[in-house]
Amino acid sequence: MSQTVGDFVVSRLYAWGVRRIFGYPGDGINGVFGALNRADGKIEFVQARHEEMAAFMASAHAKFTGDLGVCMATSGPGATHLITGMYDARADHQPLLAIVGQQARGAIGGHYQQEVDLAALFKDVARDFVYQASMPAQVRHLIDRAVRVAIARRTVSAVILPNDLQEMPYEEPARVHGTVHSGYGYRPPRIAAHLDDLKDAADILNAGDRVAILAGAGALRATDQLIEVSDRLGAGAAKALLGKAALPDELPWVTGSIGLLGTKPSWDLMNDCDTLLMVGSGFPYSEFLPAEGQVKAVQIDIDPAMLSLRYPMDVNLVGDASETLASLLPLLDQKPGQWRETIEKNVTQWWELLEKRALAEAKPINPQRVAWELSPRLPDDAIITSDSGSCANWYARDVKVRRGMMASLSGGLASMGAAVPYAIAAKFAHPGRPVVGLVGDGAMQMNNMAELITVAKYWRRWEDHRLIICVFNNQDLNQVTWEQRVMEGDPKFEASQSIPDVPYHQFAKLIGLRGIFVDTAENVAPGWDEAFEADCPVVLEFKTDPEVPPLPPHLTLKQVRHLTDALLKGDPNETGLVRGTVRQILSAVLPARKDEE
Template sequence: MAQTVGDFLVERLYAWGVRKIFGYPGDGINDVFGALNRAGGKIEFIQARHEEMAAFMASAYAKFTGELGVCIATSGPGASHLVTGLYDARLDHMPVLAIAGQQARTALGGHYQQEVDLPSLFKDVAGAFVQQASAPAQVRHLVDRAVRIALGERRVTAIILPNDLQEEPYHEPGRKHGTLHSGIGYSRPKTVPYDADLHRAAEILNSGRKVAMLVGAGSLGATDAVIAVADKLGAGIAKALLGKAAVPDDLPYVTGSIGLLGTEPSYTMMMECDTLLMVGSGFPYSEFLPKEGQARGVQIDLAPDMLSLRYPMEANLVGDAAETLRALLPLIEQKTEKSWRADIEKNVADWWKTLEERAIQPAVPVNPQRVTWELSPRLPDGVILTSDSGSCANWYARDLRIRRGMMASLSGGLASMGAAVPYAIAAKFAHPDRPVIALVGDGAMQMNNMAELITVAKYWRQWPDKRWIVCVFNNEDLNQVTWEQRVMEGDPKFDASQQIPNVPYHRFAELIGLKGIYVDRPQAVGPAWEDALAADRPVVLEVKTDPEVPPLPPHITFQQAMNFSRTLIKGDPREGGVIRETARQVLGAILPGGRGD
């Protein structure tokens, strides 16, 4: 049997090192699936329940392996479903290749069923490279360019294959004018700034008395270098959310997350520093960085378009985080003044006590912060953590103490709901011998994550480590938006938009062969985590949490406090003792007549 274009595609992807593809089948991509079958398991196909989830899995697979993530879908709606997950990869700078089917070449332009202008559809999300194949000999260089560009530029690329082309016999490009003869292979270069730029950056850092560092996803492979530079500078280290695992939280000068989901020590450090070193981070919220003119700045990033974007930097270094920091290290002078670092460490120690006090506050029935606080000391070595967007991300960001060897991620730039479970599935396929824990709100669970539990039920028996846990915060509320309405807009909760149905998530897990655990008492949270971690199969841990515990930023402006006051004056449908008491913890120092704790 002659090799088809579909067969060639699979062989070429295998030659590039692709071993897993996430997706969903359909007649627009049939011959590629036939080729995957004929390849005898060279590339494992992981069947998601929805193409959007497959794209999230490809994005997460790239995050947790550093390799190319690949997703596949049929024509029309299958291809369009990929887009949200692909934007997650695009905004978080992940190398992902999307392969989509298309209607027959002879039908294009004829308003045919499932005919969508896919090059136009993908043009923004896969703008680095998106091409529709028109001849068998073209497919070779399309695959080679799509993979090399995705890896080299850390971008999303897309190849569109008409279904009649997939089943044609493949032939190599001829040796004649108008043909291309591409090859396989890519090695990431060592990227380090010139010596003059390194010396300029070192001069700025050496002149600072109060140095703050902010590290992001670009620092995930630079842990030792980040710590060495911070120790020489006497700096504190704040972490953007995608950089949560960049440095361990057991270091006393690591201030934790920054921004809307951040910590008071991170905010205080940024407001008081005189020098800022930002490494591998596209952290978006400039209001949580020093005021313009307050601090001198140095930034390190592989992407030139991310430099001096959030804060006006004096030294902008294009380079790999670890390599550039190692090159900087001999040029940095050891700080002898200890008071700045001492102040940071005191703030961090006090903050951990504050978090504990908040976590054990009574709620109706369970304080959501307690869920992550109880998990933190029980985290297994090497665990991979994922979180959805929403109020659960606040507790993920603040309460979980990351140790060396752990991994953690979520939908960062896109901040999409519905990513935590597909991320956790991809994490397990990337590292099947490691435990995986996902934190999910009930809104995201209902949106699309429940269906992906069926994917877990399909595959979990092949994982050598069966520990895969999704914790559902069931508060019957789209909680993050509810609190944004109250604090940002001064509006009471709008039940019509915010209230969602109560669903027995743990029972659904049991229905499909997983383990279900239900908790509605605070004293049961810790034992429930221990039970889940000891289970012989994946677990859905459902905790009935209180929606009136406020997931608010570390610094509340006077305007936000006044907005919240107006919310109470207008009459919130959930107003009561709990909402007032929990809000007092955060707003008491600002509200007129209030007091801080």
């Protein structure tokens, strides 16, 4: 049998190093699936329950391996379903290739069944490279360029394959005018900043008395260099959400997350510093950075387009975070420790406060306690994923990450529904490591419950069977409820915010997994212990209090007034709202300044 276009696509992806594809089948992509079958397992196919989840898995695969993530779907609705996960990868600068089917070439333009203008559909999310093949000899350079562009630019690309083309005999491009003869293979270059720029950056950092560092996802592989530079500068370091694993939380000068989901020490660090070093971060919220003109600033980023975007930098350094920091280190002066002593004192007090908040009474369970009790039980090689919503607050603030752990979530897109597919991708990428996914009940109902079936299908092939999906069941779309109260001054809107009570642990049992239900504070820690001792994946469901506020680390007077307005308008859970707010955030109200109104 001659090689088909589908066969060539599979063999070319293999030549590029692809060993796993996430997706869902359909007749529009049958030619490639047949080729995968004929390839005898050279490339593993992971069948998700939904194409959107497959794209999330591909995005997470890129995050947890550093390699290209690949997803595949059929024409029409299969292709359209991929969009959200593709945007997740693009927003977080992850290399992802989507391969999708299309109707037969002769039918295109005829309002045929499942005909969608896919090139137009993907034009934004895959704007760097999206093309539809029209002849066999074209497929070689489309695959080569799609992979190379995705890897080199850390972005999303897409190749569209009409279904009749996939079954045709493959042809190499003829050596004639008007043909393209591409090759595979790519190694990222070493990008080094100019020495003069490094000296200018060092001058700024050496002149500062109070240096603050903000580390993002671009610094995840620069932990040692970050620590060395921080120690040399006597600096404190905050972490953007995607950079949570860049520095261990056990370091006394690491202030934790920054922003809406951040900590008070990070807020103080940014407000009190006189010099800022931003490393590999596109953190979007300028109100949590120093006021413009307040500090001298240096930024390191591999992507020139991200430089001086969040803050007007004095010096911009284009380069890999670890190599650039290593080049910068010999130029830096050793600073005294007074500034760091202040930071460490703030961090110590903050962890003490978080413990008090986590152990505070709630009805029935304080969600902060769920995350707090998880931290000491995490194995050293654990991988943690989180969904968007209020659970991300507790992930950001209360979960302590140690050296060697990995952690991620949908950052730039902040999409609901990513935690379980992220956890699945983590297990496929690192089958010998335990994985914990933190999920709100809204995301579980939206699309994550179905992916538990994917877990049930595959878990026995993983070397380490520990995959724990922790569900915060509060029957409320909690993050938005609090945003309505604090940002808009509106009471909770029951019609939009209240969701059904679902026995998630029972669903887990129904499909052959372990289910654990906890509805008392004293059983939170034993619940985690039981889950980690299980020899199969677990859905660990906690019945949590929706009135524990997931609020910013610092409340302005305007936000306090909005919260008061929500009460005056008659919040449906006024008693619980007052109880939870008084217990958790009264101390944050008092420092609000008039200039923040």
